[in-house]
Amino acid sequence: MKKIFLIIITLCFIMTGYSQKVNQQDSIVINNIYNTALLDGASYDWLDYLSNQIGSRLSGSLGAELAVTYTEEQLNELGLDKVWLQSVMVPKWTRGIAEFSYIETSPGVTSTTNVCALGGSVPTPHGGLKAGVVEVTSFEELEELGREKIEGKIVFYNRPMQANLIQTMRAYGGAVGQRYAGAKEAAKYGAVGVVVRSMSLRMDDFPHTGVMSYGDTTENLKIPACAISTNGANYLSATLKLQPNLLFYFNQNCRTHKDVQSYNVIAEITGSEFPNKFIVVGGHLDSWDLGDGSHDDGAGCVQSMDVLRILKKTGYKPKHTIRVVLFMNEENGLRGGKKYASEAKRKNEDHIFALESDAGGFTPRGFSFDMNGGSFEMIQNWKPLFKPYLINIFEKGGSGADIGPLKKEGLILAGLRPDSQRYFDHHHAANDTFDAVNKRELELGTAAMTSLVYLFDKYL
Numbered sequence: 507m508k509k510i511f512l513i514i515i516t517l518c519f520i521m522t523g524y525s526q527k528v529n530q531q532d533s534i535v536i537n538n539i540y541n542t543a544l545l546d547g548a549s550y551d552w553l554d555y556l557s558n559q560i561g562s563r564l565s566g567s568l569g570a571e572l573a574v575t576y577t578e579e580q581l582n583e584l585g586l587d588k589v590w591l592q593s594v595m596v597p598k599w600t601r602g603i604a605e606f607s608y609i610e611t612s613p614g615v616t617s618t619t620n621v622c623a624l625g626g627s628v629p630t631p632h633g634g635l636k637a638g639v640v641e642v643t644s645f646e647e648l649e650e651l652g653r654e655k656i657e658g659k660i661v662f663y664n665r666p667m668q669a670n671l672i673q674t675m676r677a678y679g680g681a682v683g684q685r686y687a688g689a690k691e692a693a694k695y696g697a698v699g700v701v702v703r704s705m706s707l708r709m710d711d712f713p714h715t716g717v718m719s720y721g722d723t724t725e726n727l728k729i730p731a732c733a734i735s736t737n738g739a740n741y742l743s744a745t746l747k748l749q750p751n752l753l754f755y756f757n758q759n760c761r762t763h764k765d766v767q768s769y770n771v772i773a774e775i776t777g778s779e780f781p782n783k784f785i786v787v788g789g790h791l792d793s794w795d796l797g798d799g800s801h802d803d804g805a806g807c808v809q810s811m812d813v814l815r816i817l818k819k820t821g822y823k824p825k826h827t828i829r830v831v832l833f834m835n836e837e838n839g840l841r842g843g844k845k846y847a848s849e850a851k852r853k854n855e856d857h858i859f860a861l862e863s864d865a866g867g868f869t870p871r872g873f874s875f876d877m878n879g880g881s882f883e884m885i886q887n888w889k890p891l892f893k894p895y896l897i898n899i900f901e902k903g904g905s906g907a908d909i910g911p912l913k914k915e916g917l918i919l920a921g922l923r924p925d926s927q928r929y930f931d932h933h934h935a936a937n938d939t940f941d942a943v944n945k946r947e948l949e950l951g952t953a954a955m956t957s958l959v960y961l962f963d964k965y966l
């Protein structure tokens with residue numbers, strides 16, 4: 507008995523010693539990764555070019571095309587093993603001339619508001635649309651009011667994002683249905699247009715666009731939909747209480763065109779031991795058209811590119827093939843993500859881990875893992891390695907829209923989780939610009955992602 511006890515104790519010592527050694531080695535590598543990201547990072551300069559020289563990158567736009575060329579060029583300069591473009595047909599929607607809107611409280615007495623067309627919306631009739639307004643906060647309310655109260659009116663969806671949710675992504679999830687399906691639902695009751703409160707937690711004058719869908723609504727029943735700034739929404743709501751018969755006017759000239767040719771941009775470092783097993787890190791190269799898409803998702807793209815550059819720069823030789831994928835068309839179609847997954851399936855490529863950064867370039871707090879199979883315990887054991895860098899969220903949950911289509915048994919998907927408190931101040935609005943991204947915060951995200959990719963490569 508005593509002997510067995512001694513053996514167990516000895517084994518414990520050996521194992522602890524071993525794991526300490528492993529951790530020590532890993533902390534040195536991770537420290538080196540952080541040093542490289544903070545002292546010699548490339549992500550901020552790349553983002554500067556993408557944002558300030560190219561600008562917005564909506565699918566099918568010139569900006570998107572230039573971004574493909576630029577990122578391919580930059581990846582080529584890194585001396586990686588392979589860089590290529592994967593062709594994908596994408597939708598093309600254009601905003602046209604700037605939208606215009608006002609509230610009319612009595613004939614000729616108007617106050618202008620800030621609106622923008624929702625992505626995918628039809629235009630207003632020539633000369634604009636003017637009608638009475640019905641304010642609701644849910645689809646249930648819409649149903650209760652029914653055709654009698656809604657026909658011929660503009661439906662104004664005014665349910666704010668819930669401010670007491672700490673994870674603002676959840677608040678977004680709780681409100682975004684109004685934007686996505688608002689027009690489709692209102693059209694069922696004969697509404698002529700839709701105005702949606704912007705998906706933002708801040709009070710300001712920026713309207714936030716984003717994708718909407720008509721579902722299977724027939725062509726002649728599609729009604730124009732726009733977003734109004736949060737200040738505008740409060741003003742409209744308050745004015746409606748005083749003057750329920752006010753009229754709202756908006757004019758938008760957006761259009762849907764034929765699909766156009768575009769590309770996912772892909773580069774890889776070939777694995778030294780398992781070249782046919784793939785680790786993917788990525789973001790989406792397209793953005794909405796109002797700002798320059800610095801947070802959404804220029805940040806995720808340049809961080810992902812820098813993951814490969816830093817691994818190479820620090821002399822790390824990955825066992826598995828590590829790919830960066832800059833997906834096209836996440837915002838209004840997800841065609842790039844779907845294309846990448848279907849090509850991977852067709853070529854029988856064995857993906858073992860995929861990480862996406864698409865939640866802004868803010869201070870990283872951790873990662874969210876979407877996995878069935880695989881050991882979450884192994885991942886949680888890495889937590890102490892990230893402690894010096896103030897990364898502490900290791901939770902199960904979602905990952906990223908673009909890598910979602912890859913999902914299959916055994917594959918671990920993950921999303922970088924930056925601090926989300928200011929994300930929706932900028933998301934899909936004209937103030938999603940380069941100056942809103944902090945260099946250090948962006949680079950810390952890059953370093954956290956590189957470290958996680960390193961650990962997966964080593965331990966999977």
Ligand SMILES: [Zn+2]
Pocket residue numbers: 790802803836864
């Ligand atoms: Zn995004």
